Amino acid sequence: MARLARVEDRPTPPEVYNWKVYFNAIIATWAAVMIGYDSAFIGTSISLASFKSEFGLTTKSTTDFNFISANIVSVFQAGCFFGAFFGYLTGYFLGRKYGLLLSSAIFILGAGLQCGANSSTGLGIMYAGRIIVGFGIGIASNLAPIYVAEIAPPAIRGRLIGMYELCWQIGGVVGFWINYGVTEHIPASHKQWFIAFAVQLIPGAFLFIGSFFLVESPRWLVSRDRNADAIKNLAKLRNLPEDAPYVVEEYTEIEAAIAHERGLAGAGFFGPMKTVFASKTLRYRVLLGSSLFVWQNGTGINAINYYSPTIFKSIGITGGNTSLLTTGVYGIIKLVGALVWLLYLVDTFGRRGVLLIGSIGGAISMYYIGAYIAIAKPAQHPTTKLSSGGQSAIAFFYIWTIFYGPTWNGTPWVVGAEMFPQHVRTFTQACQAASNWFWGFIITRFTPQMFTSMGYGVYIFFATLMVVSVPFIYFILPETKQVPLERMEELFAPGVKPWKAHDIVMARVHETRQLRNEGKDSPSSTSFEKNRNERAEAV
Known part of the structure; x- marks a missing residue:
């Protein structure tokens, strides 16, 4: 298929594009299923009448409920923030394979604690479980993109890292639809909301079991002086003999690059940190990569993911099931957008082009929604049926999703995994992941209060941030598409x-x-x- 054609940086044997490299990438990117599911299910789960009744939230005022729901959502993001930095520690000492194994074990523990919460225990155990789950996901969000970037042939690197985004959206679709399903088929009860929380255990268990079958990154093995294991694993991933010219050339480049970079960074756990802080260009790249997650969160994505019932209520949609159904459609559109991005856009148009298009189209859509709410004031005129203006606002919300899904959803993760040399990559990826979770925490913690105090201004706020991101992307971010990892520094x-x-x-x-x-x-x-x-x- 022409659209799936690869653009190679060198003549490449067809054996290189084999099932093994895809298999390992798929296992690692199941970490994103855990993230995607959580970002989708929690906002709608805590809005269920059965959940509110279980934990005595039905008698709370709107202000008090907003405070509690913001805490339930945001402590997860806080756990992710600290887990992302802990991912540097595990990535350095344990490697990618066992780091992902540890992250999934922590995640399973946290998910189990959440399932153990009930009216007798109160929300304390729920908060603890949310923090622990976030900690495990923070580790995985550091290591999974790095691992995939390190094992991928250059021509399909963007596609394989993009599988991380695809798995994120698969988890999101399940999370968005799970609560619609339980409200349709299960009466309001402990079991109704419990099912949504228990489903978290499935992707966690899949990553835990799958991690035992991962082939450790050859680049990490070379960095730990396990050269014989490195060339063995590289040959396995490329499906070629160890003495094949392609394998020898790639291994030689990896070995030369790491030997040279080690001379720059020095040995030890703190060497990469010292190198980053001592290098003006590396500090600049850390700030540049981290800032992409400022702009990503500035699109409003986490406000929508975690508080979709509030979003649709502001547009004029009433009724719990109707809101859940609308949210489910949103999740499907995001998944389709991720597929288009993965199979075609990311390795064809590159990183800069898709980000620019996403910002422009998303800003126009958000401005329209904000203008509709400002003029029509649907919250002040509730009806059982949407007006034509309300239908157009929903249409523009889905248009926003069409622009966001294939652009800002996954591209910052690709760039963040690509733009740093091996000797500092685990530390810099920790910084990128922590930036994502920090800004996600800010958005999720204050979104309910923003809607209370700003109303339609929330949409204008996010739209304006998307407009401001356009000159930033064009004038500051270089294109990383197809550039070998060992030559990324030349871009800067x-x-x-x-x-x-x-x-x-x-x-x-x-x-x-x-x-x-x-x-x-x-x-x-x-x-x-x-x-x-x-x-x-x-x-």
């Missing part, structure tokens, strides 16, 4: 304009490959070492 070399950096670096990559194929260059040649030294000076 002094004097290189971000909007021109990709063309410049890829021209150098093709020139190097051509010279090497002609026998005029090799990884051990003077020219190769000179290029590496020049790139090191840029760092």
Whole structure:
């Protein structure tokens, strides 16, 4: 299929694109199913009458209920924030494979605690479970994208990392529909809300069991001086013999890059931290990658994910089941958008293009919804049937989803996993993941209060942030599509304009490959070492 054609950085044997690399990527990205399910089910679960009755929330005022619901949602994000940094510790000492195993075990413990909450225990055990689940997910959100980026061939790296986003949306669809299903088929009771919480255990168990079958990252093994294991695992992932030219060339590049980068960072746990803080360009990249999650949360996505009943009520939708059904449709649109992004957009249009389109289309949609609410004031005129204006607002909400799903949903994770060298990548990924969870915490903690005090201004606020992100993306973010991980630093070399950096670096990559194929260059040649030294000076 033409749309699934790969753009290769070098002549690549067909064996490289084999089931093993996809199998390992799928196992790791099941971490995202856990995240997606939680982001979708919790907001609608705590709005169920059965949940409110169980924990004595039916007598609470709107202000008190908003406070409690914001706490239930946001303590998860707080746990994710600290878990993301702990992911650096586990990634360094345990590696990607056993780090993901640990994260899933922690997640299962937290999910079990949530299932144990009831009217007798109160919400205390629920809060504890939410924090522990978040801690496990924080670790996984650090390690899963790194692992996939490190095992993926360059031509399908974006596609494989994009599977993380696809799994996120699969979990989200199940989470958005689960409460609609239980309200339709199960009477209001402890069992009704319990089922939604118990389903968390399924993706957690899948990742836990699957982690035993993961092939450890060759790049991490080289960084721990386990070179024999590294080339063995690389050959296994590429489905080629250890002495195959492609395997030897890729392994040599990994070994040379890590040896060179280790000389820059120094050995030990704190070496990557010192390197990042001592390097102006690496500090800049950390701020750049982290800022993408500011803009991602600035689209309003977490406000919608966690408080969808509030969102649809503000537009004029009444009735619990109607709101849940509308939320479920939203989840399906997001999933379809993720599929389009994964199979076509991310490795065709690149990262910058999809982000720009997502911001522009999303801003227009949000401005329309805000204008409708400001003029029609649907909350002050409740009806059992939406007006034509209300229907158009819902249409623009779905249009916003169409723009967001294939753009901002997963692209920041791809860029954050790509743009750093191996010797600091686990630490920098911790920073990226922590930024996502920090800003997610801010949004989820204060969204109920924002709707109370700002009304339609919430939509104007998010729309304006999307507009501001456009010049940021165009003038500051370089394109990372198809750039080998070992040459990412060249995108940030002094004097290189971000909007021109990709063309410049890829021209150098093709020139190097051509010279090497002609026998005029090799990884051990003077020219190769000179290029590496020049790139090191840029760092």
